[in-house]
Amino acid sequence: MKPILDSSRDVDKSDWANRKRPGRYIKWLSLSLMSFMALMVLIIYEARWVFPEIQTYFSQPGNLTGQQLATRSRHYLQDAQARLLDMPGPEERAAAITDIELAYGLFDVDVYHQQYDCTSPSLGVLDETVTSLESDSVLPVVLARELLDPIACLTRIEMGQLDRRAEAINTFSERTRWHNQVLIYTSLLIFVFGLLFWWLHERQLRRTEKATQETLRWMGRAMRDPLTGIGNRSALHQDVMQQAQQLLGLVLVDIDFFKQYNDTMGHPAGDALLRNLVLLIADALPEEATLYRLGGDEFAALLPCEDIDALGRYCQQLHQEVQRSAFSHAAHPDKKQVTLSIGATCFMPSRVGFPRAYEAADNALYQVKTAGRDDWQIIAVA
Numbered sequence: 581m582k583p584i585l586d587s588s589r590d591v592d593k594s595d596w597a598n599r600k601r602p603g604r605y606i607k608w609l610s611l612s613l614m615s616f617m618a619l620m621v622l623i624i625y626e627a628r629w630v631f632p633e634i635q636t637y638f639s640q641p642g643n644l645t646g647q648q649l650a651t652r653s654r655h656y657l658q659d660a661q662a663r664l665l666d667m668p669g670p671e672e673r674a675a676a677i678t679d680i681e682l683a684y685g686l687f688d689v690d691v692y693h694q695q696y697d698c699t700s701p702s703l704g705v706l707d708e709t710v711t712s713l714e715s716d717s718v719l720p721v722v723l724a725r726e727l728l729d730p731i732a733c734l735t736r737i738e739m740g741q742l743d744r745r746a747e748a749i750n751t752f753s754e755r756t757r758w759h760n761q762v763l764i765y766t767s768l769l770i771f772v773f774g775l776l777f778w779w780l781h782e783r784q785l786r787r788t789e790k791a792t793q794e795t796l797r798w799m800g801r802a803m804r805d806p807l808t809g810i811g812n813r814s815a816l817h818q819d820v821m822q823q824a825q826q827l828l829g830l831v832l833v834d835i836d837f838f839k840q841y842n843d844t845m846g847h848p849a850g851d852a853l854l855r856n857l858v859l860l861i862a863d864a865l866p867e868e869a870t871l872y873r874l875g876g877d878e879f880a881a882l883l884p885c886e887d888i889d890a891l892g893r894y895c896q897q898l899h900q901e902v903q904r905s906a907f908s909h910a911a912h913p914d915k916k917q918v919t920l921s922i923g924a925t926c927f928m929p930s931r932v933g934f935p936r937a938y939e940a941a942d943n944a945l946y947q948v949k950t951a952g953r954d955d956w957q958i959i960a961v962a
């Protein structure tokens with residue numbers, strides 16, 4: 581036996597749910613894109629601030645290079661001093677002059693002039709020492725002692741430059757640590773915001789889905805006859821609209837003398853008969869037929885209509901099936917069993933419209949009723 585309930589409306593529901601999914605993925609995609617953009621901003625930040633820090637540190641002219649020049653200059657002066665203390669002959673004196681001149685070249689640096697006030701006096705001493713050595717007017721030992729001040733100045737420069745270097749390293753470490761903390765906390769913040777977005781999004785989605793399911797459930801109920809479980813008049817209208825381009829058979833079925841049935845058997849028995857007749861009609865008609873209860877004891881069936889003859893065969897089949905099932909009806913004037921009056925028509929909704937088709941099928945039913953009931957009739961749409 582085929583199912584009585586029209587499952588097509590349930591299929592529509594799942595289709596709707598499937599259609600919702602792409603929107604959900606697009607939202608996820610946009611969230612991922614936002615996270616990606618945030619990470620890009622972080623990377624740009626890193627490149628913009630942290631790497632220039634490193635570059636600045638290694639390119640500082642006053643640090644490494646400055647300290648090395650002072651050291652070399654001091655070495656030349658100490659060599660010259662050693663030569664002068666060792667009773668130098670003409671060659672040694674010339675070598676001492678060369679050492680002092682080389683030391684002078686390495687000492688005479690702008691940075692030293694700007695940052696160390698002993699630089700200019702020391703260079704003056706070196707000038708005088710070279711002049712004295714060239715004229716041989718002062719004892720070499722005395723000149724060696726004169727070099728002590730420039731050597732002391734160079735040592736001070738070296739210490740100063742080393743201190744500055746340590747200071748730069750400290751500053752660099754501090755700033756790097758600070759930037760790293762910014763990176764870590766910003767990443768954490770992005771992660772927490774991501775979780776929050778996700779949670780809000782999921783909550784909203786669940787609420788919307790619940791509301792939609794509820795609406796669909798109510799719509800489904802509004803389209804069904806609660807006694808028999810089949811569609812009602814509204815469902816019939818909706819289904820006709822959905823098959824506007826198809827040739828459809830509309831079959832109207834009415835129980836004969838149902839009022840008398842109720843009066844003698846009672847309303848609960850009448851309800852049971854209505855339910856049983858639904859099963860019987862569903863069995864008698866083809867698999868594709870959909871049943872509706874239009875009200876009281878009137879049913880309708882919607883099915884594909886190949887031609888009038890095929891529709892007639894289905895009506896005949898239904899009529900015979902009711903006769904065969906022989907539901908007892910003691911109050912029936914002559915048959916003493918339940919009989920049906922059936923009116924039908926064939927139509928295409930987009931061409932003739934449902935009201936005209938219904939009118940034709942109803943006229944057919946009316947003719948059967950007036951001709952004595954328990955029969956079927958087909959009338960073409962006018």
Ligand SMILES: Nc1nc2c(ncn2[C@@H]2O[C@H](COP(=O)(O)OP(=O)(O)OP(=O)(O)O)[C@@H](O)[C@H]2O)c(=O)[nH]1
Nearest residue numbers: 834835836837838839840842847848850851876877
């Ligand atoms: N048991 C039951 N009876 C119903 C229900 N809805 C309507 N009826 C009854 O169905 C009967 C329909 O009566 P009528 O329209 O006069 O039709 P009829 O007695 O079948 O007469 P004909 O169609 O001319 O043969 C009324 O007595 C209604 O009370 C229902 O849900 N359950």
